[in-house]
Amino acid sequence: MAEQQGNMPHQSALFTDLYQLRMMQSYYAEEMNAVAVFELFFRKLPSNRNFVMAAGLDNVLSYLEHLHFTDEEQDWLKQQGGFSQQFLRQLQDFNFTGDVFAVPEGTLVFENEPVVQVIAPLPEAQLVETYLLNQIHLQSVLATKAARVVSAARGHKVVDFGSRRAHGTDAALKVARTSYLAGANATSNVFAGRAYDIPVVGTMAHSFIQAHPSEYAALRAFIQEFPDTTLLVDTYDTLAGVRKVIALAEALGQDFKVEAVRLDSGDLGKLAKESRRLFDEAGLNQVRIVASSGLDEYKIQALLKEGAPIDGFGVGTQLAVSGDAPEIDFSYKLVEYASRPRMKLSSSKELLPGRKQVFRFFEADRMKRDVIACFEENSDGKPLLEQVMSQGKRLEQGRVSLENAREHARQQMALLPPELHALQRVKLGYPVAVSNSLRQTNEQLQRELAVELSPRLSAS
Amino acid sequence: MAEQQGNMPHQSALFTDLYQLRMMQSYYAEEMNAVAVFELFFRKLPSNRNFVMAAGLDNVLSYLEHLHFTDEEQDWLKQQGGFSQQFLRQLQDFNFTGDVFAVPEGTLVFENEPVVQVIAPLPEAQLVETYLLNQIHLQSVLATKAARVVSAARGHKVVDFGSRRAHGTDAALKVARTSYLAGANATSNVFAGRAYDIPVVGTMAHSFIQAHPSEYAALRAFIQEFPDTTLLVDTYDTLAGVRKVIALAEALGQDFKVEAVRLDSGDLGKLAKESRRLFDEAGLNQVRIVASSGLDEYKIQALLKEGAPIDGFGVGTQLAVSGDAPEIDFSYKLVEYASRPRMKLSSSKELLPGRKQVFRFFEADRMKRDVIACFEENSDGKPLLEQVMSQGKRLEQGRVSLENAREHARQQMALLPPELHALQRVKLGYPVAVSNSLRQTNEQLQRELAVELSPRLSAS
Missing domain, CATH: 3.20.140.10 (nicotinate phosphoribosyltransferase)
Incomplete structure (x- = not known):
């Protein structure tokens, strides 16, 4: 080439x-x-x-x-x-x-x-x-798109997940850069993190869950390596996934350090409320809820308006291509x-x-x-x-x-x-x-x- | 950096x-x-x-x-x-x-x-x-966008003018590459022409006309260097610009080798018809008409449907960002x-x-x-x-x-x-x-x- x-x-x-x-x-x-x-x-x-x-x-x-x-x-x-x-x-x-x-x-x-x-x-x-x-x-x-997304998130964390749908490698880096410029908290892109010295964060993908014999086994294996991670819970059924995280907390006791779960499909507002309730009932108030899945400033505004207890937003495609x-x-x-x-x-x-x-x-x-x-x-x-x-x-x-x-x-x-x-x-x-x-x-x-x-x- | x-x-x-x-x-x-x-x-x-x-x-x-x-x-x-x-x-x-x-x-x-x-x-x-x-x-x-644009152009030439509005440098190169893949004839991006070995074409910009003491002087100076070029005629008034090209042809006689004019604003269909008529009346049937200015597959289809005598289309922003x-x-x-x-x-x-x-x-x-x-x-x-x-x-x-x-x-x-x-x-x-x-x-x-x-x- x-x-x-x-x-x-x-x-x-x-x-x-x-x-x-x-x-x-x-x-x-x-x-x-x-x-x-x-x-x-x-x-x-x-x-x-x-x-x-x-x-x-x-x-x-x-x-x-x-x-x-x-x-x-x-x-x-x-x-x-x-x-x-x-x-x-x-x-x-x-x-x-x-x-x-x-x-x-x-x-x-x-x-x-x-x-x-x-x-x-x-x-x-x-x-x-x-x-x-x-x-x-x-x-x-x-930057304009990111400023709108950050503004709609009203102080909740915003993370750039857009690399895969950004228009090419240069755009992917610039999504990370301009999102951070406009107030986002981090990017998922490792190269961008290095190039611009901005925080890089990452959770896990559905493939990780799918590759394991069961969702529970996958979650347990992942926190073995990364105890304070964010766990993805919607691969098969979101609330069943949340219950597995709670079971993990019970099994691990003091060693349970999971920071958050990520919801990536379905009615995010409703699922966030039910997940929050399940965690709180289990005494896991410290577990945060992060949402992703086709988010943009309009959807974030609507979710917060309906009082969805979401602590952070992973924003991908729309942040990356500014579709509107x-x-x-x-x-x-x-x-x-x-x-x-x-x-x-x-x-x-x-x-x-x-x-x-x-x-x-x-x-x-x-x-x-x-x-x-x-x-x-x-x-x-x-x-x-x-x-x-x-x-x-x-x-x-x-x-x-x-x-x-x-x-x-x-x-x-x-x-x-x-x-x-x-x-x-x-x-x-x-x-x-x-x-x-x-x-x-x-x-x-x-x-x-x-x-x-x-x-x-x-x-x- | x-x-x-x-x-x-x-x-x-x-x-x-x-x-x-x-x-x-x-x-x-x-x-x-x-x-x-x-x-x-x-x-x-x-x-x-x-x-x-x-x-x-x-x-x-x-x-x-x-x-x-x-x-x-x-x-x-x-x-x-x-x-x-x-x-x-x-x-x-x-x-x-x-x-x-x-x-x-x-x-x-x-x-x-x-x-x-x-x-x-x-x-x-x-x-x-x-x-x-x-x-x-x-x-x-x-490539999908380009295939639609090429299809709408029904055999007329299509050139990628999208580098300036493509989402970054990688996307600009890929617009050139995929447009050519999908049947476009050339790109304006020199780097892409070199990287992919595809034809590169270029006309002139309004700034060139503006920098000269008059439009006529600008056109005359440009064909001194590039006799078989495409001349931009809409900087001040499209049909007045066309008449200046005709005057140039009369002044230069056999040395007039201009291939085309480019229309870049206004009602492109109407201006193309009037420009064609002026050129034909002046015996300049060989001068082609190229159009640009916010084109996409929908506008190209409409222009050809109304019988606009346009020989080639320079497509920029919409080819580059696939806005729809x-x-x-x-x-x-x-x-x-x-x-x-x-x-x-x-x-x-x-x-x-x-x-x-x-x-x-x-x-x-x-x-x-x-x-x-x-x-x-x-x-x-x-x-x-x-x-x-x-x-x-x-x-x-x-x-x-x-x-x-x-x-x-x-x-x-x-x-x-x-x-x-x-x-x-x-x-x-x-x-x-x-x-x-x-x-x-x-x-x-x-x-x-x-x-x-x-x-x-x-x-x-």
């Missing part, structure tokens, strides 16, 4: 759309090497989201720091044909020399607000579009080149021109409203975009530990107006305005571009 | 759920090292799917061939604590020694049909669950251990016990019905599961080039009954029966397991 050799996709300059390389060649040929500003933002909140939690910046900065074309990659491009000798020579010394401004990971963002701003020579800023979108999109989709909103319309758009603002007018894909800043206003310890403004505008609001990279080097502001980003995410959720924690879309969402100055720039540029709308050719 | 060092997730034995490692330790401690059979299958077709196209086997076999714990990984596990010294020693020489049976990539499969069958010592077969599910799930979700069915309920379940069939009874997650084969029957050059049977049953039908790995080594049957798998996928789609090509769910879907013999095994095992359902403890 070629993909398993050499530079990995997330490190490789070839992880890009072919058109980026073609445009680069053309920019170099025209000596269009002036500074461009690209902004990464989304236009529309998915239908049942009241916010997006921005994530993925750490990977983006790591990618930009290491970006280069290896000798093998240059040879391969040469063999493909279609590129000029001059361009291929220019790739030899290519690296990213630009500045990056961004909102810190875990920040809540809204429609049309720049999340990442790349200020770099045009060819460099163009090449990186594909990877930047790929990672900011994925990780923001996942698997995509957000993130774009990466040129807003300025050679110190002139730029825009496009494509039908229903309009673009606010020029380099921007987002100012956030607060009231009574909550976020109140945002204003999207020209970058250099003065405002009493708190600017969201901070410089995280200078001339291709990561700044201290761009080195945020996952723990610190998690704390920032927690604070952001605490600042969110209570009504926007709803799992359904709130009619009057969070207010985001455009500043007068930005609106004027926009109108002026529209007038200047009018010539492009006529069938006559422009002067050039 | 730790994830960028050492073994990559898709090669690492640590890309697994923690519970797999815990169960392994327990199996080793109990000397439960006999042969297990696990089957990977899905229970329910997503609501608007009439088939699933199986994919991902090549990656799975590559993973199994190379599976081991590196010294660093062993050290890390040791540092974590929680595992026995004996188990950690056993990991030193761990590799996968089992057999694998599977349906070839590109095969169309249905509910409850095993797609991959792993026959290996229990601890080995257990460890690999997470990666096998991760890849077969992802690639089958994507981002997940399939694939599971990997123990069906046999130490030569005895196994099952579970968890509510609405029942399992057909024992090692199985799927036999397919044909009539008048179409697939007619499938029978899920015990593995050793005789049948006139064509068995779908083939041996692809023996004692950890890939067999010739397991080495299928992507081109050959693509041809197999094409034949499979040609064998699918015409009504099942519908984009909506067909009421009476493809018939899949369970053989009498398998039904009897199932009933017998249910009787044997009755003891587990009673509150009394079993003998052991």
Whole structure:
């Protein structure tokens, strides 16, 4: 498998759309090497989201720091044909020399607000579009989903069980990372635990029960090795399984250290109540109840609403694929080149021109409203975009530990107006305005571009 | 970033759920090292799917061939604590020694049909669950989506533009791979083109137009470098853009080699018709029209139905995330251990016990019905599961080039009954029966397991 050799996709300059390389060649040929500003933002909140939690910046900065074309990659491009000798020579010394401004990971963002701003020579800023979108999109989709799940769980533990249904290995790792960022407690993925230094937890699978001569024998064997584990009790019949755990407690006495049981099928609310009652009657109040099986924020909210005595939630598929909103319309758009603002007018894909800043206003310890403004505008609001990279080097502001980003995410959720924690879309969402100055720039540029709308050719 | 060092997730034995490692330790401690059979299958077709196209086997076999714990990984596990010294020693020489049976990539499969069958010592077969599910799930979700898009495009070209919205770098590569498998013509992802040796294509982006003093100047500059390219015409106004391409043709005469224009916004059907008319009136019948912008199989079908003269489709987000069915309920379940069939009874997650084969029957050059049977049953039908790995080594049957798998996928789609090509769910879907013999095994095992359902403890 070629993909398993050499530079990995997330490190490789070839992880890009072919058109980026073609445009680069053309920019170099025209000596269009002036500074461009690209902004990464989304236009529309998915239908049942009241916010997006921005994530993925750490990977983006790591990618930009290491970006280069290896000798093998240059040879391969040469063999493909279609590129000029001059361009291929220019790739030899290519690296990213630009500045990056961004909102810190875990920040809540809204429609049309720049999340990442790349200020770099045009060819460099163009090449990186594909990877930047790929990672900011994925990780923001996942962090947003995880923030909703954590919010619905109201302080109960949430664990990422999503590796098997995440879209590939990279997504599986990023589910673990972004879930933790958004407040989940742990992941089941061992590789992710090692990569991000986050807690890893694991229970047992049905196959373990099935492989043994009886459920009781299986449970007894497992706690021989892992006394303080979580036991799975629904392989044959949940309440019969619970009774076997109680029998084990009676048999083992002081040596019984089982922390929890896991319910993985059936009416979880009802089974949790009956299991709790059985354990409490047996004097096993310390045994916790953990639930899994197709959970998402809606089901967790419903279970807690009906008073299900569930202490922790294992969330898999829906945390991993964000099934009700698997995509957000993130774009990466040129807003300025050679110190002139730029825009496009494509039908229903309009673009606010020029380099921007987002100012956030607060009231009574909550976020109140945002204003999207020209970058250099003065405002009493708190600017969201901070410089995280200078001339291709990561700044201290761009080195945020996952723990610190998690704390920032927690604070952001605490600042969110209570009504926007709803799992359904709130009619009057969070207010985001455009500043007068930005609106004027926009109108002026529209007038200047009018010539492009006529069938006559422009002067050039 | 730790994830960028050492073994990559898709090669690492640590890309697994923690519970797999815990169960392994327990199996080793109990000397439960006999042969297990696990089957990977899905229970329910997503609501608007009439088939699933199986994919991902090549990656799975590559993973199994190379599976081991590196010294660093062993050290890390040791540092974590929680595992026995004996188990950690056993990991030193761990590799996968089992057999694998599977349906070839590109095969169309249905509910409850095993797609991959792993026959290996229990601890080995257990460890690999997470990666096998991760890849077969992802690639089958994507191949199925791509097969629908290709089918809807009715012979018109389909190109994967999905890298930026795919869920991570691995998914982006797999979108390219599975789309090609399912009949798409090319990808925009350069890394994927190199990794899988598939055609890579690219046009240009709005930023290129915006960065230039005028749209005309941009188009002219781009064909200077890439004369036979595809030009993007919707940055300011689509038909004004088309007229600029026509003016370019007039200016360049014989040197005008532009192959196509790309429409990326607005009413694509109407704009394609008007663009076609403008080009034809200008004598530019050879200029093709390519469309992109939020396309999926439903929109492509509608565009072709209204007679839109579109020659090729660039499909991005929906091909990449399969938004209408981002997940399939694939599971990997123990069906046999130490030569005895196994099952579970968890509510609405029942399992057909024992090692199985799927036999397919044909009539008048179409697939007619499938029978899920015990593995050793005789049948006139064509068995779908083939041996692809023996004692950890890939067999010739397991080495299928992507081109050959693509041809197999094409034949499979040609064998699918015409009504099942519908984009909506067909009421009476493809018939899949369970053989009498398998039904009897199932009933017998249910009787044997009755003891587990009673509150009394079993003998052991």
